[in-house]
Amino acid sequence: MIPVEGVEDQTIAVLGLGRSGRATAAALAAGGAHVIAWDDGNDTREAAAADGLTIVDLTRDEAWHGVTALIASPGIPHLYPRPHPVIAHAYALGVPVDNDIGLFFRSYATPDWDGFDRAPRVIAVTGSNGKSTTTALIHHILQECGRPTQMGGNIGTGVLSLEPAVDGEVVVLELSSYQTDLARALTPDVAVFTNLSPDHLDRHGGPGGYFAAKRRLFAEGGPDRAVIGVDEPEGLFLAGQMQMGPTDDRVIRISSGQKLDGAAWSVFARKGFLAEYRKGRQAGSVDLRQIAGLPGAHNHQNACAAYAACRAVGLAPRQIEAAFHSFAGLPHRSQLVAQIGGVRYVNDSKATNVDAAAKALQAFDGIRWIAGGLGKDGGIGALLPHLDRVAKAYLIGHSARDFALEIGQTPHEIVETMDRAVALAASEAQPGETVLLAPAAASFDQYPNFEKRGEHFTALVHALKTE
Template sequence: MIPVSGFEGAVVGVLGLGRSGLSAARALREGGAQVLVWDDNIAARERATDEGFEARDLRRAMDEMACLVVSPGIPHLYPEPNPVIAAALDAGVPVDNDIGLFFRSLGAGWEMYDRAPKVIAVTGSNGKSTTSALLHHILTSSGRESQLAGNIGRGVLDIDPPGDGGMIVLELSSYQTELARALTPDVAVFTNLSPDHLDRHAGLGGYFAAKRRLFAEGGPDRAVIGVDEPEGRFLAGQLSEGRSDDRVIRISSGRKLLGPGWYVFARKGFLAEWRKGRQVASIDLREISGLPGAHNHQNACAAYAACRSLGLAPRDIEAALRSFAGLPHRSQLIAEANGVRYVNDSKATNVDSALKALQAFDKIRWVCGGLMKEGGLGGLAAGLPHVTKAYVIGREPEAFALQLPGVEADICGDMATAVARAMADAQPGEVVLLAPAAASFDQYDNFELRGQDFTRNVQDALPK
């Protein structure tokens, strides 16, 4: 645990008692704060009171509180503030989250280290989980102490105090970066940007602004920036003092980047590192099974660049890339039988991530559908030629199928039917791919359960 500093003897409210909220409450108490908690869910409140926390309507405690700590899923500005947060803003009570508490507390007592620990923070629309896990894998494979936390792995305040020269890899969502009052990573990574969570951020500009705070507020020593979208190029330009400023490492999947700066890019399956106008390393990514497709090659570029900024050698990074198994529900190869591959990419919950999955394979039997997000499916057009046939699930599969022009669509409704029909139709050399391009909430509590259902149906149908 990382005890929260700066609130000794003060009253701090914690709103939302999921994983991050309860973790923050424990860390605040460990640091000497008097903690008041609240969650609209009675069971969550009971779990907290069982641990000795006082549950109270926080709107009636504003005069006492030095700070209000908010869980990431609770709106604080758009579409409208939660009533407790609105009361805090009216009363002038500072509002923070567990990420802000982490950064303000982590450096306490660092004079004891010969080599200060380092924090690498990863944000972006797609690929941040894989990039974070890949970074952690490379660091541990290279003999470095590393902990993985944030939006993946453990809560940021649940990790162990790092050892001498230890590394902490954080995956951070826009919900987390937007509210944190302290953001001071040593290395910050921006993977890419595509429309998502637009209601929460009042549009694409607000969404990008939330991501940008990790760089603008924190001033990292190194910034790794994906420049395949205008927002990334803009961010890299804002952070750089000039073309040769190697504090900014620009990365790309599909574009060759040249100039006097520091660049890492992947083209035609090969990762290349260029610095000061010269190529210094190259890696063949084509046969690395844990990183299929151009989108994963971008993830590899981001992790490679961050590790190079920390002083790791290219050969050590390459060895770790080859042993990376990938993450569940993210281009996860779950089976191969009779020449057909079965891939679970349930995390492809938006159009951009689903497009990347479609472009990673040819001859796809595509299991798709669910709760469509704002903007429709027009952005999938470039990937549809890869689809042999779509098998559409969800509560409104007909409406989903109507947005797939030129694609033969089988209206299945549920996962079991879709998997059974796709498996019956699949021919050698084809891929049965779950990449829904939609949220899961019309049929599942989360994308993990959807991916597990797909996996179970496939494995149950395969010969034993």
Template sequence: MIPVKGFAGQNVAVLGLGRSGLATAHSLRDGGAHAVCWDDNPAARETAEAEGFTCKDLRKQGAFDEIATLIVSPGIPHLYPHPNPVVVAALDAGVPVDNDIGLFFRSFADSSWDNFDTLPRVIAVTGSNGKSTTAALIHHILTEVDRASQLAGNIGRGVLDIDPPEDGSVVVLELSSYQTELARSMTPDIALFTNLSPDHLDRHAGMGGYFAAKRRLFAEGGPDRAIVGVDEPEGMFLAGQMSEGPTDDRVIRISVDRKLTGPGWQVFARKGFLSEYRKGRQTGSIDLRAIKGLPGAHNHQNACAAYAACRSLGLAPRVIEAALHSYPGLPHRSQIVAEAGGVTYVNDSKATNVDSAAKALSAFKRIRWICGGLEKEGGLGALNTAKDNVAKAYVIGREAAAFALQLDMETEVCTTMAQAVERAMAEAQEGETVLLAPAAASFDQYDNFEQRGEDFTQEVRARLPA
């Protein structure tokens, strides 16, 4: 655990008592602060009280008297679409609002580092798609080369719940826009931006606010090195803002759309081959096509990002290449759950928006596609660009019929996962892929995308020969 610094003897309010909220309360207590907790859910309050914390209704008049700051869990809105009443009360009382990411960065370093030969490093990964895979891939590579590494943030452990760092160790953080938009302190050594596509637009009042939340990791943090995907205009703009000129290798540009040129530092993938160029010369190359855990161009972008981060730490290209081959992939992200009768079954339940689903569809040929759920803003038109890869779509969800009408391909309304899997498996032929890539949120039928992916996996395996 990382004890929170700077609040010893003070009252700090904690709003939201899920995983990150409870970890924050414990870290505040370890740092000598008194955590004053609140959650609208009585069960969450009971859990906190059982662990020795004081719960106080922060919605009541005078609740923020003698409170030093308010720490807000990521899922609680503080501005758009409507700020939580507790956040409004804090701001009205002049109380600063922060989150666990801000507390982590202000508390991570301590005096024990004076005895380290190599200072610990923090790599922070953000973007719309590929954050989890990129962060997990960096952590995997470091682990494979016996470099102490911890994976935290939006994946793995809560940021304040990790172990104190060792000499030369690395903390790899996956950070969502919900986390970057509010943190008052962000000082990663390496900041990484994968890509940008529409998501969480109600929370950020549109694409501009969404990009601004991501950009804060770079603008507020001033990382020693910025790794930026430049396949969208926002990434190009961000890379330009971070760079002092064409030869500034503090910025590494990455792409899967084109070959990058110039005297700077670039990593890109074309036709399945990763290339690294520095000062106009090629310094590394990896054939990604045979790496089973990283199928498709979207995963090749993740490989470029992870490669660039590990090269920034001084790892050699061949060392990174060997580690890429042993990467098993993450659950619910292009995860091969079965292969039988010449058919491959892939769980990409994490493809919760149109862009990530389109990338999944482009990664495979001859697809029996299971899709649908709680549709997000923007429509489904972009999915039709990959229709040549789809033999048929099997649509699930409460609004399956309306979802299917937007697809320019053969569809079958199945509604339930069980029916979709049964129909797709019955019609799948040798050489085809049965792919779950919903292009929608899961909340109309499931608690989360993990539960949806597990349901798909169970339905597939239950129907395979013993």
């Protein structure tokens, strides 16, 4: 646990008592704060009270006497589409609102660091797609190279549940737009921006607000190095804002699919090969084609981002390349579940939006595509250029009929459920084809989250092997 600094003898309110909220309350208490807490769910409040937390109804005016800050969990709206009533109350009273990310960045460094030979560092990764894989890959590379490292944030361990730093450690954080938008402190040593595509627009008041939430990690964080994907206009804009000029190598530009000329420092992938250029000269290269844990152009972008971040903390190209080969990938992200009768079964349940699904579709040929769920604004028309790879689509969930109307002449069948989709796709797939779960939709119509959806697909595939 990382005790929160600067809160001794203060009364701090915590809103939301899920994983991050409970960890935040414990870290505040460890820092000497008097913690009061609230959650909209009665069962959650009762469980927290049973564990010793002081539950106070923050919807009541009298609850705010002496409160110096409100710490909100990331899933709770603080601005759009409208602030949660408790957060609105804090605004009206002039009580500062923060989250666990802000507390982490103000508390991670301690006087103990004065005795370290090498100061700990923080790499923070954000973006629309690929940030989980990029975060896990950076963490894996550091482990393989013998560097002390921890991983947390939006993946794995909550930030305040991480252990205090040790000499030379590198903490790797995945940060969502919900987390970067509200944090009052953002000071990573290396910040990574993978890419941007429309997502969470209701929460951020549109695409501009969504990008602004990501941009805060760079504009307010002031990282020593910024690794920025420049395959979209927003990335180009951000890189331009962060650089003082074309010779400024504090920005490492990355791309999947285009050669980057003229940048002081760049890492890009083309035709399966990663190349690093610095000050006009090639500094490293990696053949990505045979790396099983990083299939497809979207994973090659993740590889470029991770490679660049690791180079920024001093690792050598050959160290990074060796670690690539032992990376197994993450569950639910282009995860090879099984090969049965010459047919591959791939779980990309994390492909919850059109851009992520497009990247998954581009990674394979001869696809039996399982798609659908709770569709997002804008539909899936943008996937039409990639559907020539699809032998047949098997449509499930709430948006199955809407998807059927949008995919044109692509062979398809509305099957409603995952059970029927896997069974039918398996019966029709031919050797050399891939049964791909890439839903292009949220999971909440049939599953509590994308992980449960992917786990159901995986279990159904494993059951095929026993039939």
